[in-house]
Amino acid sequence: MAGKIKTMIDAIIDQRGKGIETLIATTKTKLILKGIKLDNYDANSEDDLGVVEKLREIANDLNVAIN
Amino acid sequence: MEIKTICSTKKTIGDVIIDIKEQSGDFDAKMAIFFASSKFGAESLSNQLSQVFEGASVFGCSTAGEIVSGKMLKGSVVLMLFAPEVIADVKLGVVENIRTENMVPEVFKNFEDYYKTPMSEMDFKKYVGIILIDGLSGAEERLMDKIGNLTDITFVGASAGDDKIFKETYVYADGKSYTNAALLALIKPAADFDIIKTQSFRRFGKKLTATKVDEANRRVVEFNNQPAAKAYTEALGIPLEDAENHFMTYPVGLMSGGEPYVRSPQQVQEDGSIVFYCNIIEGMELEILESTDIVEDTRRDVETKINEIGSISGIINFHCILRTLELEEKGQVDDYAKIFSDIPTVGFSTYGEEYIGHVNQTSTMLVFK
Numbered sequence: 001m002a003g004k005i006k007t008m009i010d011a012i013i014d015q016r017g018k019g020i021e022t023l024i025a026t027t028k029t030k031l032i033l034k035g036i037k038l039d040n041y042d043a044n045s046e047d048d049l050g051v052v053e054k055l056r057e058i059a060n061d062l063n064v065a066i067n
Numbered sequence: 068m069e070i071k072t073i074c075s076t077k078k079t080i081g082d083v084i085i086d087i088k089e090q091s092g093d094f095d096a097k098m099a100i101f102f103a104s105s106k107f108g109a110e111s112l113s114n115q116l117s118q119v120f121e122g123a124s125v126f127g128c129s130t131a132g133e134i135v136s137g138k139m140l141k142g143s144v145v146l147m148l149f150a151p152e153v154i155a156d157v158k159l160g161v162v163e164n165i166r167t168e169n170m171v172p173e174v175f176k177n178f179e180d181y182y183k184t185p186m187s188e189m190d191f192k193k194y195v196g197i198i199l200i201d202g203l204s205g206a207e208e209r210l211m212d213k214i215g216n217l218t219d220i221t222f223v224g225a226s227a228g229d230d231k232i233f234k235e236t237y238v239y240a241d242g243k244s245y246t247n248a249a250l251l252a253l254i255k256p257a258a259d260f261d262i263i264k265t266q267s268f269r270r271f272g273k274k275l276t277a278t279k280v281d282e283a284n285r286r287v288v289e290f291n292n293q294p295a296a297k298a299y300t301e302a303l304g305i306p307l308e309d310a311e312n313h314f315m316t317y318p319v320g321l322m323s324g325g326e327p328y329v330r331s332p333q334q335v336q337e338d339g340s341i342v343f344y345c346n347i348i349e350g351m352e353l354e355i356l357e358s359t360d361i362v363e364d365t366r367r368d369v370e371t372k373i374n375e376i377g378s379i380s381g382i383i384n385f386h387c388i389l390r391t392l393e394l395e396e397k398g399q400v401d402d403y404a405k406i407f408s409d410i411p412t413v414g415f416s417t418y419g420e421e422y423i424g425h426v427n428q429t430s431t432m433l434v435f436k
Contacts, residue, residue: 033424035348
């Protein structure tokens, strides 16, 4: 399976960024500081279970609902 | 006058207090922030300053050097007083026992009760936070991470210093002093505000990936699957034994939006690992950075901000001690101070800076229009 990581990242940025440029940028920086390499993932990226689990934890910490 | 800066270079707390009283006159302060050399007794200074500005929220921290409009000082106390026309409201909270606990949510609960708004819903354009944190706690990353999880409000600030003694640093709030603690001030400015984050580096053109880390001790064991110091020196093309001589001018940066979040190497360990002043997470890809001109870059960034927002009525400058040391080494201290000659400014030389996360070799500034 592929693309889940990118979907999760986008969901976090959408929900915490609220469509506001400053908050989108801040959310991206927060994710990078948490160790997520945003530029490494696109719709074709393999679903690395370690990264998926880490993103679930981050989403939970950020109070973001993701599927 | 809505913002007033004061500095005292008197030698004793008693004389400092008299001096500050005289300089402050009848200024009606809503908030007072102060930065003081660690040579002054923490509890006594905090207590007496709180009495001077009774009715105001008074807070600050110990330093490794002080900054006031046009001057970089040592062994002094600097203050900035804010009138209600600039600061509509402020609520202070102290997070204690930060080495072992993370009580940010409890302090945030107090902020929510005070402002009657959940922290998660507060408008980042209407509120701003200041964080001052024990600079020897090693807890900065955990606290900033928790703050960032819980709110969109920007908390800007720094790690307190102790004049490079590296023994004990203090934060001050409303007459008390705290170590192993962080002071959070949640401010509702009446005036417009903004943030400047400036660091003086360009990309060197080489990357290092942290492939093995000891996160708890801010230690990178391996970069690129090699002992960290070996990978670092090979990337720079220098002998292994020269690593530490290059740390200040060639730190590493975590890039976000083209902007480096600087991580400064501190020491090479016997096993070839490198201890940093800031945490690096396993798997992080870092750019090696090369230093540029602090004075030129800071002047440009301050001028850019003035052009953006029209004018600046006050700056609180959280300025890394490593930048101060570099300015001293290059004989640029006066040139740097002059950037702020015509702008009411206070600040201090810090043991680390806070903006979104914990960073090094950076100035984070809270700017009031």
